Amino acid sequence: MTPRLWAAVALGGLVVALLVAAVLLVPWHRPPAPRADQLDALRDLPQEQVRKGREFHSALRPGSYGAMLLGLAVTLALGLTPLGSRLVELVGRPFGDNWVARAVLGGLAVVLVAEIITLPLAAWRHTIVVRYGLSTQTWAGWAVDVLKSYAVSAIIAAIALLGFYTITRLAPRWWWAFGAAGAAALVVLLSFILPVLVEPVFNKFTPMEQGPLRTELMSLAQRDGVPVKDVLVADASRRTRAVNAYVSGLGPTRRIVVYDTLLREAPPEEVTSVVAHELGHAKDRDVFTGSLLGALGAAAAVVALYLLGGWGWLLRTAGVDSIGEPRALALMLAVVSLAGIVAAPAQSLVSRRVEARADAHALELTGDPGTFESMQRRLSTVNLGDPDPPRWEYLYSASHPSTVERMAAARAYARGER
Ligand SMILES: [Zn+2]
Numbered sequence: 001m002t003p004r005l006w007a008a009v010a011l012g013g014l015v016v017a018l019l020v021a022a023v024l025l026v027p028w029h030r031p032p033a034p035r036a037d038q039l040d041a042l043r044d045l046p047q048e049q050v051r052k053g054r055e056f057h058s059a060l061r062p063g064s065y066g067a068m069l070l071g072l073a074v075t076l077a078l079g080l081t082p083l084g085s086r087l088v089e090l091v092g093r094p095f096g097d098n099w100v101a102r103a104v105l106g107g108l109a110v111v112l113v114a115e116i117i118t119l120p121l122a123a124w125r126h127t128i129v130v131r132y133g134l135s136t137q138t139w140a141g142w143a144v145d146v147l148k149s150y151a152v153s154a155i156i157a158a159i160a161l162l163g164f165y166t167i168t169r170l171a172p173r174w175w176w177a178f179g180a181a182g183a184a185a186l187v188v189l190l191s192f193i194l195p196v197l198v199e200p201v202f203n204k205f206t207p208m209e210q211g212p213l214r215t216e217l218m219s220l221a222q223r224d225g226v227p228v229k230d231v232l233v234a235d236a237s238r239r240t241r242a243v244n245a246y247v248s249g250l251g252p253t254r255r256i257v258v259y260d261t262l263l264r265e266a267p268p269e270e271v272t273s274v275v276a277h278e279l280g281h282a283k284d285r286d287v288f289t290g291s292l293l294g295a296l297g298a299a300a301a302v303v304a305l306y307l308l309g310g311w312g313w314l315l316r317t318a319g320v321d322s323i324g325e326p327r328a329l330a331l332m333l334a335v336v337s338l339a340g341i342v343a344a345p346a347q348s349l350v351s352r353r354v355e356a357r358a359d360a361h362a363l364e365l366t367g368d369p370g371t372f373e374s375m376q377r378r379l380s381t382v383n384l385g386d387p388d389p390p391r392w393e394y395l396y397s398a399s400h401p402s403t404v405e406r407m408a409a410a411r412a413y414a415r416g417e418r
Helices: 003-025 035-044 047-079 083-095 099-131 139-170 175-202 212-224 260-265 268-283 286-308 312-318 326-366 369-382 391-397 403-414
Strands: 205-207 230-234 245-248 255-259
Touching: 003 175, 003 286, 035 403, 047 083, 047 099, 047 326, 047 369, 083 099, 083 326, 099 139, 099 326, 139 175, 139 326, 175 245, 175 286, 212 230, 212 268, 212 326, 230 260, 245 268, 255 260, 255 268, 260 268, 260 369, 268 286, 268 326, 268 369, 286 326, 312 326, 326 369, 326 391, 326 403, 369 403
Parallel strands: 230 255
Antiparallel strands: 205 230, 245 255
């Protein structure tokens, strides 16, 4: 068998493994609450709040989708014409024209072009978020955040690019196998290690002061069988009024993180309800599920790219000789971006089902649907959410059930429907 045939077999195996993992690990059996109940919940919300949330999201949409389309257009223009390969050559030339300079600096340049061209749209979004009072960040603070996130992405991208092109050089016929394993390992590593490494770049964390809330959260975790090391407070208020909480770390390093904004905005029993949802993610090992699906998807993508590299027309269009050379990076990015846009609705659906399970866990653990519902209302109000977003947007990109779905789920629980 040739490497190409092996790759086709491996791709088939990875796709089957991805489907089997998705069928077994995603809680598909938890459909949203009936639409009639959702509409009841919507009627119970203050109309002024619903109107403001909708207005805010309509104001954001042109910037968000504009950036998405413009970013895609730039990526396709670089990847599906010889422009991208020329850019990689051009950037590598002053640094000795060797493959390392092309792979790392050329690769970063290709990524940076799309980022910089869409930056004005990101700035426009920032003005809207400030105008609606959700962001508390100055332009200086915003710019520092942008630079920090570029730096973090550049470090990760440099490591990935250097690793990938080392493999394509050492194993020109079998790189897809090593590359698939490497991509899968990188996804797993990033989903477990990145939060712990990257969170401190953007926020400060301090242990929650001793008191009834801290005691309650620790004992909630204990009761749930999800031991946590500490409860930390993040200084989210330095950039936003939005409220949130999450659980990060594994086993002995696991900690509950609560935004300082949440402590300011919500009464203690609602904080407990949010944390109960987050403990649900830890208990059901949702990070593991997410990273397993991500790892299989990434491995399949690498093998698919290798197989696409056999398509002469595509290589000629991009002005490259082989998909495994650094000059073909823009072509790879173009293919991956297109695949990402196609895969987004499936990813959102999986995420919503996992989030609905964490909601059900919070209801079970606290046994308090009334507080859960008032917490959902508060999250939506403070975060300027659209409690019942347009259907197309919900299907394409909603990572969580809508506020009215979550309220309806709490009411179903209160009626005794489990
Ligand atoms: Zn969640």
